[in-house]
Amino acid sequence: MEIIKDTITFMYPDKLVFNDVDVTINKGEIYLLIGRNGTGKSTLLRLLGKIEPYKFKKHLIAEKDISYMPSDLSYYPYMRIIDLLKFYHDTHQNFSLEFAHTYLEEFQLKPNKMIKKLSLGEQKILNYLICLSKEAKLYLIDEPFPYVDLLNDEIFRKMIINKYDEEKTFIIATHQINEFEKLASYCLLIKSPETIECIPTDEIRNSVSLSVEDYFKEVMRDVKGY
Amino acid sequence: MQIDPNKSIFIQLADFIRFEIYSGKRKPNSRLESIREMAIILEVNPNTIKRVYQVLEEEGLIYCHSTLGYFVCDSEAKIKENKQKYVTEQLKSFITILKNCNVSKEEIKQILGDIHGDY
Incomplete structure (x- = not known):
């Protein structure tokens, strides 16, 4: 079932990001959003998450049911993790403290640790944890992986x-x-600003016998203009 | 199970479970992991597992209990029948290759003799 469908045109004052590009999002799927640097991945997430003002023709998810994780979120440095989680619990509907605590333990983060004492990777993990602790219908996650070690990557995937x-x-x-x-x-x-391809991942593996990563490299090498 | 990222995960996974049932590693009437459990073990999309289970159910190799989850088919005869059908299909396509390469019976005998040790 389609939850979002539109032909998007969007520009920043100095840059045209999307030009009449078709986007369709279906319910119950996990999408991998990929593209070269500066092609508008974050912008698309911000649009879909209703962070940027944009009037969709069809967008069935209410703002309260969207959980968005920006790539560059920062918190007050003198807060402790547990204070932050409590803050989210108090200010957001459907924020599960229980879920957050379970995974804090898995990630071996101490609830009493100050935000300013966290490493880059630990900050990412905390962002991610907060994003997924919210009970939502649409999760938008912007670049969860840099700075995060292999074992924590694994926990990330299991969490999803x-x-x-x-x-x-x-x-x-x-x-x-x-x-x-x-x-x-x-x-x-x-x-490109005009095309966003939406392909089932198994179809890529099946039809061209490539992993999604190799397919991406093949395709993007031929695309000029970035 | 090792997943090859260059091939369809759906096909790999369906074959993997088929082989476990055909080889007797999974016994008749034994419970399969739930869709979520399997997804977590293999770190793949739960929808893919669901599709695999559905296809295996259509083949009659597994069945779904409304509350307890998925189980391996209880009839050994049915499993054997499926296994023979599967192996026959594979051998047929293998024979097509031999025909296309114009391999004589003597050559086949010799090749089979050579690789018999590996089997």
């Missing part, structure tokens, strides 16, 4: 599968394609 059900849709923008391609049912490939 645990969270997944047929009512939830995930869109994950990342450059580390091979970490996520097994998990994704579709790959959204931003080729």
